[in-house]
Amino acid sequence: MESYTHAPSVAPSISNPSPTALLNGHGHGSEILNQPPHSTSVPSDSGAVDSRASPPNTVQAACLACRGKHLKCDGKYPCSRCQTSESECVYVASRRGYKGPRKNAVSNPNKRHATDSPPSAAGDSCPMLLGATVSTAAPPSLATFNPAMVIPESPATPFAPPGMNGLQLYRNPYLNGTNGSLVEANSRPQTVPERCIDAFYYFFYPGHPAVLSKDYLLKMSKERDLNHLLAAMRWVGSLYIDAGPSRATFFEEAMRLVYAPNVVKDGYLVQAMVIILIGLDGNCQQEKAREILSDVERIAIEIGLYTRAYATMHGGGVPRLEESWRRTWWDLFVVDGMVAGVHRHTNFLLFDIVADVGLPCEEHEYTTGNIPRPMYLEDFDDQIFSGEEREFSSFAYRVASIRNLGRMMRLSGYPSDENVNKIETLLSNWRMHLPQSKQHSLNKNCQPDEMMFQAHMINHACSIMLHQPLSQLDSSPAREVTACAPHRAVESGDHFNIHTRHIIMASCEISKMVTYNVPITSHTHFFTCVLTLSSIVHLSKWALEYFIQDEDELRQRIRLNIGALNKLSGVWKAASTASSQVKGVAQEIYRTKRAQQNNPSFWVGFTQEEIISSMAADEGIMSEINTMLTSAPSAP
Structure with missing residues (x-):
């Protein structure tokens, strides 16, 4: 059990978040708008102000970019400074000094109280919630961009918080920490980067659960530079929602950061690169994905991610972080095998690495922080003969399934009947010795188990690839x-x-x-x-x-x-x-x-x-x- 307490689901309110914090998805507190309050009186930074006390030309709120630089803002949208610098122009309705509505105040139909909904040029709809982007400017070109890549744009299904659109609620712990609490849809409008991070955890994370859960990752990002990992998560998350032009910007930022000359080669970099290569592969950029796969394999081997000692040395005594490093290696291992199996262009390089990393635990153990003592591949292989009753995780069966694919690819003289029989024995043994709880892609609570889903999927795919030539x-x-x-x-x-x-x-x-x-x-x-x-x-x-x-x-x-x-x-x-x-x-x-x-x-x-x-x-x-x-x- 971990010694530190869980980070709160909702951060304390911050009156003036910086543009960098907003881009990284860390902005909290006031409602974020993508339109300035022009004709409506808005509480200024010094508190609620009566519209009669302000001169006609007084700007009631400054955009975040001007606030951060302590410069005067003209209140337009976009303001002249942001328009000149082609910066993102975002306004915040400040609540600093607000003490509630005044008693016996004269009714003013043009006055907006701090508790009212933010103004919008589109009526009652909020552009942020409808998938609008915060900037219509073209993404800046990057002279040092390496490797070059442009992802085609198109709208996808708008993302809504779990529970609001009939989707399963079992993914909530990935979004909101270990308590599984829901985020109220109307608590405050989310920025596009925030929505992308939520979409990453809701859609992408269950299939490749290596990074820390959302609350712990954001907490860790305050202690060290994780911008490259967050950028990769934002880009992949943007594929699931209508992110508009921001999607291309997120991709350029992610590629620039993971290939920055001063980037630290560690497990976080491996996680970021794996996320990017999966996204590229899914968008028919297979050659570029293979280049990144080759780079990330080299880095993982160079830093010793495949060794048992890596999780201990770089886990800081935190069981959850140690488990994340084990998952990072094994997820890279599985992705390497999947790319080799479905595209037939690579040779599953990591299969030949003698790894002694502990096998990952169950998903609910990872999300709650109740990390058990890890078991290893030799424990899995010897479970029938050792006589020890051990229960392995769904992730472990996923690893075992992809290992059978690697064994099939390493057979010389394939496809002969003798070699086919050897691999079919492995595939059949994998299926026959599954415990009752792993026979189907459901966990003990009858909720979807993505790790077992992939394990069965890989087994069936191996069977087709093995027998089809004959x-x-x-x-x-x-x-x-x-x-x-x-x-x-x-x-x-x-x-x-x-x-x-x-x-x-x-x-x-x-x-x-x-x-x-x-x-x-x-x-x-x-x-x-x-x-x-x-x-x-x-x-x-x-x-x-x-x-x-x-x-x-x-x-x-x-x-x-x-x-x-x-x-x-x-x-x-x-x-x-x-x-x-x-x-x-x-x-x-x-x-x-x-x-x-x-x-x-x-x-x-x-x-x-x-x-x-x-x-x-x-x-x-x-x-x-x-x-x-x-x-x-x-x-x-």
Whole structure:
């Protein structure tokens, strides 16, 4: 148990936060506006002031940039100084000196009390809450920007605090510390950087839970420079909300800070770079992501992040921080394996590193700070033979699952039947020896368990990659589906063999994962490529010339995969590309089948019921696919 107390969920009110604090998401206290109070009387810094006592040309409030420099502000929006310097112009309605409404005061319809809602040119709506940006100026160019990168812009689903839009509440501890309390939607308008940080913890963090929880990280950022990590979190968080032009600015800032000449090479830098490379990979910038992956692997090995001693030496005696370092190594390990598996361009470098880092604990233990004594890979491997009853975390099973992928990639002479049997033994053992609590992607409280979701996802994907080369399911109909990896040619056979059965079963299990009652965008973006892998198998089977008994079920699975890819398209460009390719192949297969059905000889040997059923099912799925094509969200 940790010795220090939890940081409060809401920081004390600060009357004059600096622009830097606002950019970093640390601004608290007064309501933040992106429009100045022009025609409305606002309490000045010295307290509530009657509008009759102020000269007509008196500026009642100064923007934050002018306040920070102690300069006179003209009160315009943007003010002349910010317009000249192309700075962000933000106003704060100060409450300093306010003692409540005056008694017996003369009614003034133009006077706004300090407790009233902030003024807005758009009526009652608040631009911050609607996803508007605080600046419309173009992002500044960076002469020292390395590596250069521009992310396309597009709106995504606006982020709302948990509990306000029907999403699961189990993610609240990631946002608000260990007490799981909700932030009231109307407590105060959030800045765009703050909303991006919240979106990071709500959507991205559960899939890659290595950084400290929000309250502890913000507390730590006051003691040391974590601007590069916060910048990376802001950029990835901006992918989930309508951040406008700020998204490009956040990305440039994150890249500039992680590649700054004086940046400290430590676990925080590794965390920032992993977050960025995942975001780049999900936005079809795979080459740039691989460059960062190579850099972060070198840094992690150089600082000894893979050693047991690193967490102890750099944890400062704080169990939660030590656990964060263990998670940082293993999450990098998993990401390295996922990139190698789904893209087939890298070789899973970290698999060959002899690491003795402790395995991560359960998520609820990490978020509450009740960190148990860590167990290790040798404990996991020997659990059957040691006779010791030990319960390993979902994160540990995720690590074990990706290790099987690494073993498959290291086999020489693959894919021979002997090597395939060796790996299938590992995959089957992983599944058969799962405890009852890990059989499904739910924790003991029946809430979604993202770590087990990924562990099962990786296992099914390994099964497809292992058996597909030796299967007899012709993959040529889906050769255009190359969003994640190049086409893998598989020759057709007269009869299905055992390898074909393996890939069909694994593909069905992946499609079934779409049905879990959890927002699709809360899963790791690598689920996009696993769905694509599953879709290739489904499409190849659907393209078979002869009648398929479970054809209707097969088409429903294709619909599931396309629907999930469409949802992911709202955040990840890679999902948009994959969705377009899968739908294109599905349409081509449909047209080919319709052409075959127009030939009377095609139906020889089929009953009338089978003919009607097949035609009706074809019409149904293509109607759905055409609807998806016209209503699919645009990719970022």
